[in-house]
Amino acid sequence: MKNYELSLTEMNRLVKWYNKNKRDLPWRNTGDAYDVWLSEIMLQQTRVEAVIPYFLRFKDALPTIPSLATVEEDTLLRLWEGLGYYNRVRNLQKCAQVLIQRYNSQLPQDYESLLSLPGIGPYTAGAIGAIAYGKPYAAVDGNVLRVLARYFGSKEDIRKPQVRKQFEICIQDYYQKIQKGIEKDKNYIPSFTQVLMELGALCCIPNGMPNCKDCPLKKTCISYQKNLYDSIPYRSSLKDRKIIHRTLFLIRCGNKLLIHKRPNKGLLANLYEFVGVDSSFTKKESLLYIQDLGFEPLHISLLPNSKHIFSHVEWHMKAYEVEVSEIYSLKKDYRFVTKKELQSLAIPSAFKTYLDYYNLRD
Ligand code: SF4
Structure with a gap:
């Protein structure tokens, strides 16, 4: 395992830069660990x-x-709608x-207790402990990995846990x-933890040329000196995603639409969706399917595809x-709803194209 070392002078310069350049974000400097926790969970996969x-x-x-512990699940999911990864909010x-x-x-403040909680992994435990409580825990997310890999000129695969x-x-x-x-400066660890993340968002950006001229680390950054920013960080490719062809049915009766509640396990568990099948149906197959559901189709038209x-x-x-x-009658987990009722339900963004079709989103 490689041994990387941070220099006090450089890191102090970095912390000073943070105190001058940090963005004013609603979860920063509130002194509330709930704010740190909630923002860190929301920021996974989503931009600030x-x-x-x-x-x-x-x-x-x-x-x-x-209030979070006791809220109804439907309200909770509605508040999360658009962020995706609904298991995060359930956790x-x-x-x-x-x-x-x-x-x-x-x-709690100690790392092991934080780590034992539902939905809290090593990164989030480190971030809560360091940012909210000033504990000497490391919080290495994708931004921090990129900044440090570039700073040290590391060409190792950042997908590897050992990196x-x-x-x-x-x-x-x-x-x-x-x-x-x-020990003298209680704000040092919260600032240091956040500056590595902030640098990854403001200077050492992904997918493109980093803004090295404004970066406080440029004097000693190996990628800057050797012009390596486009080859670092190195990330091996994931296996291809599985492609599922689906057919959705936006079944309308008067001013009401048919929705279905998904099973309580698996992808998008317990969320509402338009009725659908995991297959590409022709118009004829679709009409037969709808009749099997117990409806008499009057009119059918094809809508745009989406992914x-x-x-x-x-x-x-x-x-x-x-x-x-x-x-006449509906099977369990199916119901007809008005536009207004639909707006109050948690519908995953996977169906955004068709929600937009009905102007169901603000
Ligand atoms: S100098 Fe450039 S490559 Fe190096 S850490 Fe700063 S922004 Fe990233």
Whole structure:
């Protein structure tokens, strides 16, 4: 394992840069561990600018850990709608319930306790401990991996757990080296943790040329000196995603649309969706399917195709709008709803094209 070392002079320059250049974000400097936790979960896979309105709306509706623990699932999912990865918000709620039972409705400070909570992995445990409580824990996310890999000129595969581990050790060793300074300045670790993330968002950006001329690390950055920024970080490619061809049916009866609640396990568990099958149906097959559901189709028309990418699966969707005559009886987990009712339900962004079709989103 390689041994990377951070220099005090350079890192102090970095922290000063942070204090001058940091963005004013609603979860920063509130002194509330709930804010750090919630923002870190929301920021996984989503950009800061996109997260801000979600964060404000969520905190407005659920300002405390007890309010998060007790909110109805439908409301919770609605607040998360658009961020995707719904298991994250379910785990937030599970975690809040554990915090009430075991930790007096507070997030604990020590790393092992944080790590034992639902939905909290090594990165989030490190981020909560370091940012909210000033503990000497490393929090290495994708931004930090990129910054440090470029800074040290590391060409190793950042998908490998041992590469992340190397950088975690590097940060922990640095904290040990400057222990006395940390004890004097309680803001040092929160600032240092956030500057590595901030640098990755403002200077050492992904997918393109980093903004090295404004970077406080440029004097000693190996990628800058050797012009390596486009080959570092190196990330091996993931295996191809599985492609699933789907057909959706937007079944309309008068001013109501048919929706279906997905099973309580698996992809998009417990969320509402338009009725669909995991296959590409012709118009004729679609009409037969709709009759099997117990409806009399009056009119069918093809809608535009759409695609949604999950982490390991891609849905390639075609869709039909189908007008049906009267509703007699409905199978379990199916219901007809008005536009207004539909707007109050959690519908995954996978169906955005068709929600937009009905102007169902703001
Ligand atoms: S100098 Fe450039 S490549 Fe190096 S850390 Fe800064 S932004 Fe990244």
